[in-house]
Amino acid sequence: MTALATRLPSRFLPVLATVVLFVLTFGVGSGLYDGFASGQVIANLFIDNAFLIVLAAGMTFVILSGGIDLSVGSVVALSTMVTASGLKDGWPLPLVVIAVLLIGSTLGLLMGLVIHKFDIQPFIVTLAGMFLARGLCFLISVESVSIKDTTFRAIATAVIELPGGVTITYNVIIALVVVAVALYVLHRTRFGRTVYAVGGNEQSALLMGLKTARAKVGVYVISGFCSALAGLLFSLYMLSGYGLHAVGMELEAIAAVVIGGTLLAGGMGYVLGSLTGVLVLGTIQTLISFQGTLSSWWTKIVIGALLLVFIAVQRGLIRPRQTT
Amino acid sequence: MTEPDTPIVEMRGISLAFPGVKALQDVDFRLFPGEVHALMGENGAGKSTLIKTLTGVHTPDSGTVQLAGDTVAFAEPAQAQQAGISTVYQEVNLCANLTVAENILLGREPRKRGGIDFKAMRTQAAAVLARIGVHIDPASILDTHPIAVQQLVAIARAIAIDCRVLVLDEPTSSLDAGEVAELFRIMRVLRDEGVAILFVSHFLDQVYEIADRMTVLRNGTLVGEHLTKDLDRRSLISAMIGRELGVLEAIEDASERHKVSGPVLVQAEGLGRRGAIAPFDLDIRAGEVVGLAGLLGSGRTEMARLLFGADKATEGRLLVDGTPLHLRGPRSAIAAGIAFCSEDRKGEGLVADLSIRDNLVLAMQAARGWSRPVPRKLKDQLVEKYLKALDIRPANPDALVRTLSGGNQQKVLLARWLVTEPRLLILDEPTRGIDIGAKAQIQQLVTTLASEGTAVLFISAEMEEVVRIADRIVVLRDRQKIAELDGGSSIDEVVGLIAGEQLPEEVAS
Numbered sequence: 091m092t093a094l095a096t097r098l099p100s101r102f103l104p105v106l107a108t109v110v111l112f113v114l115t116f117g118v119g120s121g122l123y124d125g126f127a128s129g130q131v132i133a134n135l136f137i138d139n140a141f142l143i144v145l146a147a148g149m150t151f152v153i154l155s156g157g158i159d160l161s162v163g164s165v166v167a168l169s170t171m172v173t174a175s176g177l178k179d180g181w182p183l184p185l186v187v188i189a190v191l192l193i194g195s196t197l198g199l200l201m202g203l204v205i206h207k208f209d210i211q212p213f214i215v216t217l218a219g220m221f222l223a224r225g226l227c228f229l230i231s232v233e234s235v236s237i238k239d240t241t242f243r244a245i246a247t248a249v250i251e252l253p254g255g256v257t258i259t260y261n262v263i264i265a266l267v268v269v270a271v272a273l274y275v276l277h278r279t280r281f282g283r284t285v286y287a288v289g290g291n292e293q294s295a296l297l298m299g300l301k302t303a304r305a306k307v308g309v310y311v312i313s314g315f316c317s318a319l320a321g322l323l324f325s326l327y328m329l330s331g332y333g334l335h336a337v338g339m340e341l342e343a344i345a346a347v348v349i350g351g352t353l354l355a356g357g358m359g360y361v362l363g364s365l366t367g368v369l370v371l372g373t374i375q376t377l378i379s380f381q382g383t384l385s386s387w388w389t390k391i392v393i394g395a396l397l398l399v400f401i402a403v404q405r406g407l408i409r410p411r412q413t414t
Numbered sequence: 415m416t417e418p419d420t421p422i423v424e425m426r427g428i429s430l431a432f433p434g435v436k437a438l439q440d441v442d443f444r445l446f447p448g449e450v451h452a453l454m455g456e457n458g459a460g461k462s463t464l465i466k467t468l469t470g471v472h473t474p475d476s477g478t479v480q481l482a483g484d485t486v487a488f489a490e491p492a493q494a495q496q497a498g499i500s501t502v503y504q505e506v507n508l509c510a511n512l513t514v515a516e517n518i519l520l521g522r523e524p525r526k527r528g529g530i531d532f533k534a535m536r537t538q539a540a541a542v543l544a545r546i547g548v549h550i551d552p553a554s555i556l557d558t559h560p561i562a563v564q565q566l567v568a569i570a571r572a573i574a575i576d577c578r579v580l581v582l583d584e585p586t587s588s589l590d591a592g593e594v595a596e597l598f599r600i601m602r603v604l605r606d607e608g609v610a611i612l613f614v615s616h617f618l619d620q621v622y623e624i625a626d627r628m629t630v631l632r633n634g635t636l637v638g639e640h641l642t643k644d645l646d647r648r649s650l651i652s653a654m655i656g657r658e659l660g661v662l663e664a665i666e667d668a669s670e671r672h673k674v675s676g677p678v679l680v681q682a683e684g685l686g687r688r689g690a691i692a693p694f695d696l697d698i699r700a701g702e703v704v705g706l707a708g709l710l711g712s713g714r715t716e717m718a719r720l721l722f723g724a725d726k727a728t729e730g731r732l733l734v735d736g737t738p739l740h741l742r743g744p745r746s747a748i749a750a751g752i753a754f755c756s757e758d759r760k761g762e763g764l765v766a767d768l769s770i771r772d773n774l775v776l777a778m779q780a781a782r783g784w785s786r787p788v789p790r791k792l793k794d795q796l797v798e799k800y801l802k803a804l805d806i807r808p809a810n811p812d813a814l815v816r817t818l819s820g821g822n823q824q825k826v827l828l829a830r831w832l833v834t835e836p837r838l839l840i841l842d843e844p845t846r847g848i849d850i851g852a853k854a855q856i857q858q859l860v861t862t863l864a865s866e867g868t869a870v871l872f873i874s875a876e877m878e879e880v881v882r883i884a885d886r887i888v889v890l891r892d893r894q895k896i897a898e899l900d901g902g903s904s905i906d907e908v909v910g911l912i913a914g915e916q917l918p919e920e921v922a923s
Contacts, residue, residue: 101555278529283512283520290511297471297507298571299495299521357511 104351140261148316156356157212161219163339169321174235174331198314202307227333234332289356428477452625500572515539515552676700684730694895705884713893751837771811800829821852
């Protein structure tokens with residue numbers, strides 16, 4: 091038995107399981123409904139979930155480091171609010187984009203610093219961040235603010251034609267670029283490997299002389315940046331800013347990451363898994379809308395069941411490792 | 415070899431305090447290039463703390479650290495590593511979820527076009543591993559290898575850079591003899607290359623084999639620095655424990671003094687548990703020390719757990735003072751005056767985050783019930799008595815147990831049971847992993863207790879210890895009681911029985 095043969099399955103098994111799950115759900119849809127197995131349905135999966143893909147990519151960093159970020163949904167809402175009201179007040183679009191990204195990253199930086207310097211549970215700190223960001227939305231406006239900026243609307247409605255008559259939006263391009271960058275950072279840079287090391291054993295990583303502080307704080311900056319970017323994509327998707335946008339989206343992002351095979355304890359997982367996780371969630375939603383009569387709440391029920399199964403699978407994978 | 419009279423590391427007047435403990439007081443330490451320097455001391459002497467001060471984990475309260483003549487103050491281990499100080503800690507401090515190559519090179523990995531060059535990384539890692547004679551796939555996950563191999567990977571990481579100072583904090587505790595020899599070969603190669611090596615080990619043989627120079631610490635203070643050839647073992651041990659070795663001899667006299675003929679306190683009749691230990695008969699008299707000898711897995715702990723009621727007997731019965739006692743669990747055993755000091759002192763014994771005082775009173779409070787708090791005055795009396803009797807250091811009742819060394823934790827655990835004044839005290843490996851001074855004190859305490867009328871069941875993997883202090887030795891093999899020997903028996907007899915060379919009948923007479 092070579093090391094390679096024993097290594098490959100246990101590392102990639104969770105991600106493989108997610109891919110299989112995606113193929114299965116998609117296969118079920120194709121078998122049941124005409125027109126399900128079309129390029130456009132797949133394209134729509136990406137269009138409708140672009141913001142979630144970006145969120146899940148950021149969340150993957152945090153969870154890999156052994157942390158959690160509950161603030162992302164609220165930061166998405168805050169971003170839509172800043173975008174909508176900024177544009178309404180006549181700010182130029184580039185300024186709005188920069189402001190939104192800065193706000194998100196700064197919030198992430200602050201939360202990361204508090205978590206690291208005061209050694210407080212990420213759960214509590216980001217919970218505080220979640221309330222703070224949600225509250226700030228209503229400080230700007232309690233009403234929904236619609237976006238009337240022509241350039242913004244043009245970008246939102248612009249379509250890119252792919253071969254075979256399939257169309258996608260710019261959102262999809264941005265989301266895929268984020269995934270590609272995340273892949274590069276996590277696997278090809280020292281920062282990325284340090285994130286894995288911290289998630290595996292923080293004390294060891296510190297004693298190995300790795301810059302654990304930078305990794306621990308950095309993941310929240312990345313997650314904050316991704317949340318802000320996802321907020322911009324969500325604005326493009328909804329064409330409005332509202333304090334009640336994206337309620338509970340942080341949990342969807344966490345669900346996608348976990349279904350994608352990333353260990354909640356940290357140190358093990360892949361961005362591509364998280365991407366597949368989002369696609370699984372999207373497919374279930376599409377299935378239910380194709381079915382037509384089921385309430386959309388069934389999506390949540392299925393997601394809940396899936397989460398349970400995946401966490402159980404992870405347990406099963408980890409236990410034999412620890413006893414050896 | 416480099417000039418021997420300019421130290422590469424010079425620490426002067428280092429002091430460091432933790433809550434309730436003065437870990438280091440005004441310690442000086444020098445390390446020369448091209449030498450192996452052993453840092454010696456008992457558990458809790460401050461060896462690990464001094465090392466962590468050098469490697470940037472702790473910042474000293476006062477004192478200076480000089481590296482090659484420049485004063486340095488490392489805020490984190492990364493800085494110390496950049497300055498050329500590599501460390502291998504006692505426990506493997508690597509990330510088990512990463513590959514072997516990453517564990518060796520992460521932090522100084524080869525790069526190519528803005529990213530990590532994994533191919534070059536694997537090649538480099540393989541080269542470093544080959545240098546120390548380890549042949550494993552650098553791309554494999556660290557977790558898939560046994561601890562000894564992981565330890566060698568940690569050493570590979572330490573020497574992967576051109577380190578000027580290599581710190582090895584008990585690197586040999588998880589290695590077998592062949593691996594230790596291999597490690598020493600590597601250490602000699604590095605030493606001849608001019609690397610300064612700081613080496614910590616509890617094994618004196620190893621220290622005398624490899625070290626050129628020694629620094630001895632005791633209680634957080636410097637005792638002295640000597641060349642190995644100038645300091646014989648006896649002087650080294652006296653320097654470490656700070657008193658004459660007469661203590662050990664005194665114990666032997668003490669155990670010879672009393673031949674026990676007291677009443678039978680605890681009597682097992684055909685007591686046994688299927689799958690754990692075959693039925694056995696055993697009498698334990700008041701004031702008697704009964705030693706249990708046997709290899710790991712021979713049923714020592716199982717026997718003790720049966721007597722304490724931690725496991726249920728499937729056959730036989732237990733009599734205390736001649737009347738059958740139905741053990742429903744440890745609570746009824748405690749009520750009958752039986753105490754059990756577990757070998758897993760961290761997991762089953764002590765509450766690490768409470769103070770010495772609170773830990774001491776815990777068992778007593780449990781016996782009294784929650785509605786009758788132990789009066790403060792009684793508490794203080796007890797604590798003072800046992801701190802003194804067992805020589806627990808620091809002698810500060812408010813120090814957290816977590817901050818104590820292994821030997822002192824063991825003493826606190828022992829004291830906690832003594833507070834309840836048991837009639838039979840079962841000690842499961844009370845001296846494992848603690849230094850020679852604490853060992854001697856615990857052994858002496860056992861004999862003192864016995865002379866006061868307490869019965870003691872003493873379990874130890876160290877045959878010498880059992881032979882030295884036991885009035886009677888019960889020998890176990892393959893989960894069976896195979897013989898009972900008198901206290902005067904030699905180690906050879908016991909070992910022979912355990913090895914199965916002689917039939918029990920021949921010796922038992």
